[in-house]
Amino acid sequence: MSLLELSDVKVHFPVRKGILFDRVVGHVQAVDGISLSVEAGQTYGLVGESGCGKTTLGRAILRLVDITDGEVVFDGTDLAQLPEEEMRRSRRRLQMVFQDPLGSLNPRQNIESILAEGMDAHGIGDTREERRERILKVLDRVGLPDHALGRYPHEFSGGQRQRIGIARALVLEPDVIICDEPVSALDVSIQAQVINLLEELQEQLGLTYVVIAHDLAVVRHISDVIGVMYLGSLVEEAPSDDLYASPRHPYTKALMSAVPVPDPEVEDTRERILLTGDLPSPSNPPAGCRFHTRCPWRQPTRCDTERPGLTDIGGGHKVACHFVNEIASGELAPTSALAPDMLGDSESPVDDPGGDSAGDSGEGEDAASGPASGAPGSGGKAAGTNA
Amino acid sequence: MSTESNEPREPREPDTTPADGAAAPETDAPEPGTTGSPAASTAPTASTAGDPPATGAERTDSPLTKARMSKGDKIDRLAQLTARRETSSGDSLWVAAFRRLRSSKMAIIGAVIIGVFVVLAIIGPWIAPYSPTAQSWRGEVFSNRGIFVGPRAENWLGLDNLGRDELSRLLVGARQTLLVGIVATLIGFVVGALIGGVSGAALALGGRVGQRIDAVVMRFIDMMLALPSLLLAVSIAAVMGQSLTTVMIAVGVVQIPIFARLLRGSMLAQANADYVLAARSLGVKRRRIVLAHVLPNSLGPVIVQTTLVLATAIIEAAALSFLGLGNLDAAQPEWGVMLAQSQRFFDQAPMLAVYPALGIIITALGFTLLGEAMREALDPKLRS
Structure with missing residues (x-):
């Protein structure tokens, strides 16, 4: 049994209309059927683009948003079913670190008061001195000076504020910390410090993390297992290195191909998958596979009718795609959405209008690298990005 | 290097x-x-x-x-x-805001005006040279024949239409005027903040039931807002009869919806702030979240509004007095009443209207200046 286990968690926000007597006109399916498990001491990374529901999922674990359906089993208890007061008490063991370090600190509280609040709510420490001692210990752990106690959030730098946020979670001695974009609001140099701090703390205290981020490098660095989210559901889950070495789901492939490579030669020639279209509205998600509207490997059958489940393809690598094996073996080639026709707009005017998709699917993957290698002379990086 | x-x-x-x-x-x-x-x-x-x-x-x-x-x-x-x-x-934000306030010229001018006004209101009856009600120079003023007495050595601001010393009346009247402004504002603030606070708290953290409570309360407030404020005040004053208390209540009631809406809106904005979410994730109880997090952070705009309302309350009270709904007790002169009574003689003795009018304008200006300065000082955008 894992420490934290989610099964088929759904968070749907009702869309209401009306002034006094409102009616529900629809649901935003922010999280739509996610199952995952996090082992004690492990770090689970959640990635995905903005609006895919990763933050909502993080909040659903702590029940900061109402869970529509499904189970969140933490250490044997289903949090989704707990009464309000018991849920409040169990939040001591599940803590959260927020994205905006300043916004998540009450500007009118000083640091001591911020850190004491959680202890107060859970009855930890009898006297003020006892609490202060504990606070000082935690401040020391996160690398903040003692005299920070009497100061206010606006007097600190971004990195320090995030340390305060981490200290606030730590002071309750939780088992799990959910880090919602813990570093995305920070400078790159500070990001490294905070991530290292998180890792140190995990080593020292045996913490379990769920890290939510959109920065692939950050997630890779810190996570043991990574789940890739798209439109409210997981499309792929794998051990960190495995996922980066061989992404299987088309969406993961596209995501990974967006990361620039430091080596210029590789960068110029590497294959880029460009997704067309926008993220569909989560209040009206596409039928079948959620990704089929943007998938370069979309097939005429199954994709738009049948929703693929997350299936294990070996070694803990789970993918939600009907054609994962065919794509991996090269049997299926990407169709329209690879770049050549995009490049056509700027580079080669009306060469083959209309016939793009047929032509591209015939050429397959070579079509993708072909124009890219031709491009650098004229278009440089911009053309490479298109390809 | x-x-x-x-x-x-x-x-x-x-x-x-x-x-x-x-x-x-x-x-x-x-x-x-x-x-x-x-x-x-x-x-x-x-x-x-x-x-x-x-x-x-x-x-x-x-x-x-x-x-x-x-x-x-x-x-x-x-x-x-x-x-x-x-x-x-x-420094807490309040302290920092106070420091900004201290360095603002606008705030200092406003504070000085208010300070002088408050001091006058307190010591007015003692420093007034004559009794404000005694018609000591009755024989010198004939309002029906247009004979008035202007400023002179013994009466610095002249005499009013009944031969009373104008300066003494102004000095004594300051107290009533201040009282009207403060009490009216207090009524508006207390009742309005209570309604707005309950409504905001219900909406922000009360779930579906809270939303209903808020909807009902706010529609009621909207109805109050829909009535022109002076009309509302006049109706209240008409129902309750002429007295100073009536003016205070009438002016105060008019401010209720403004305070209620303001606090509710401000609380709503704070309830969605990240630190409230953080407090919930810490396991802090709802009551404490409202009282310790949402409310203190929502009070800034309301406090600013209070100073601004003090100014309008004095003016509105003067307007009600002017319309004949104010205090008719001659023993307690009030600037608005003085203004109202001098209108009959405006063409012969305009200064009798100008003195109380100037007093009202300057006092209102003082409160407005301080309010504006406070708004700037508390502005979150100026936070370092």
């Missing part, structure tokens, strides 16, 4: 910041925590930047810094030592 790695940079850090530290001193002291790696920063921060005065002493002793200390550094250090407030604890 290249040999300077992390080590010497550490003490230098506080040195460079005070350049702008004079303007924003609160930013400099905690800075060292960010420099260096998390492990390394713990120790140096505690020792070098532990306490502001101690830092200064330590840094001068350090041979490293002494050797490196250029003229610019010395000036910086001087600025730092003189400019820094030597506190080990920081």
